[in-house]
Amino acid sequence: MSSRTNAERDAILAALTPVVEGIAATFGPVCEVVLHDYRNPEKSVAAVAGSVTGRTVGGAMSEIGMRVLARGDEAADELNYVTRTRDGALVKSSTMVLRDSTGAVFGALCVNVDVSAVTQVHSLLGALAGLAAAPAELPTTTFGNDIDSVVDALVDAHQSRQRGSWAELGRAERVELFGGLDTRGVFAVRGAVEQVAARLGISRASAYNYLSRARAAHDTSTGGTA
Numbered sequence: 154m155s156s157r158t159n160a161e162r163d164a165i166l167a168a169l170t171p172v173v174e175g176i177a178a179t180f181g182p183v184c185e186v187v188l189h190d191y192r193n194p195e196k197s198v199a200a201v202a203g204s205v206t207g208r209t210v211g212g213a214m215s216e217i218g219m220r221v222l223a224r225g226d227e228a229a230d231e232l233n234y235v236t237r238t239r240d241g242a243l244v245k246s247s248t249m250v251l252r253d254s255t256g257a258v259f260g261a262l263c264v265n266v267d268v269s270a271v272t273q274v275h276s277l278l279g280a281l282a283g284l285a286a287a288p289a290e291l292p293t294t295t296f297g298n299d300i301d302s303v304v305d306a307l308v309d310a311h312q313s314r315q316r317g318s319w320a321e322l323g324r325a326e327r328v329e330l331f332g333g334l335d336t337r338g339v340f341a342v343r344g345a346v347e348q349v350a351a352r353l354g355i356s357r358a359s360a361y362n363y364l365s366r367a368r369a370a371h372d373t374s375t376g377g378t379a
Contacts, residue, residue, distance in 0.1 A: 158253060159192075160254050161251050162192070162260070163256075165251060165253070166190055166199050166251075169200075169251075169262060170188065170200045170201050170260070172186075173186045173187070173200045173201065173262075174202045176202075177202035177363050178202070180266065181272075181294060183201065183205070183266055184205065184264065184266050184267075185201065185203030185204060185205035185206060185208075185264075185266075185267075186201070186203060186262070186263070186264050187201045187208055187262075188203050188260070188261075188263075189190065189261045189262075190201040190259070191258070191259055192259060192260075194214055194218075194219075194222060194341065194342050194343065195213055195300045195343065195364075196212065196213065197212075197213060197218060197252060197258070197260075198210055198212040198213070198214075203265075205265045206238065206244070206265055213302075213314045214300070215303060215308055215370050216260065216303055216306070216337060216338070217248055218248075218263075218336055219303070219339060219341060220338045221248065221250060221338070222341040223335070223336070223337070224338075225258060226252075226256060226257055226258050228250050229250070230248065230249045230250060231246075232247045232249045233245065233246075234246055234247075235268070241269075242267055243268050244265050244266065244268065246263060246264060246265045246266070247306055248262070248263045248266045248352070249262045250259050253366070254346075256306070270369055278320075286331060302316050302341065304348050304352075305338055305348075307334060307337055307339055308334065308352045308353070311330050311333050314333075317353060319353045327363055328363055328366045329367070330363075331363040331366070331367040332367035332371060333365055333369075334349065335364060335371075336367065336371075340364060345358050346364060347360070360367040
């Protein structure tokens with residue numbers, strides 16, 4: 154990457170830094186705004202205002218950021234989606250990708266709003282009016298300053314969905330697990346293959362083998378080449 158491209162990206166991030174503070178100040182304590190620089194995935198948080206997810210400058214991207222990173226320049230904005238944090242808070246978010254003048258994605262501006270209290274009031278009013286409905290099941294999203302904790306949480310979530318430990322999974326299920334992690338962008342992070350291998354209790358070579366099989370299966374299903 155040229156120094157000119159890096160300078161351009163630095164300038165875009167610098168210009169957006171006061172925007173981060175401005176948006177968070179406008180919406181108050183329920184709002185958090187995070188500016189990410191994906192050139193350093195393990196420490197992507199370049200600026201942050203508010204504390205909905207507890208991130209700090211120099212912290213890691215979330216699993217949402219991993220997904221954007223994995224999609225590369227094909228990534229698109231993800232707007233107005235609701236997830237649940239691991240401590241139970243409901244968060245409405247928008248993730249807007251940042252591109253340089255060549256169209257290459259290099260970061261994101263994320264807005265997170267804690268809507269837990271609003272949701273509780275809505276449910277109470279619905280119950281009083283006799284209109285209460287079962288709450289929708291929301292995906293749980295891991296936010297953290299440590300990229301290792303985000304990767305570990307994704308591995309645990311995928312194993313839970315497989316309903317068995319690694320030793321209990323068949324070969325096809327193991328390949329599916331690695332394919333799922335790859336789709337979520339886990340392996341776009343430096344050192345993630347080794348971390349996943351250690352988490353599953355398998356060798357680094359085995360992890361790379363399953364990842365290779367998963368990518369080959371994906372290429373076959375989509376008509377691509379391995």
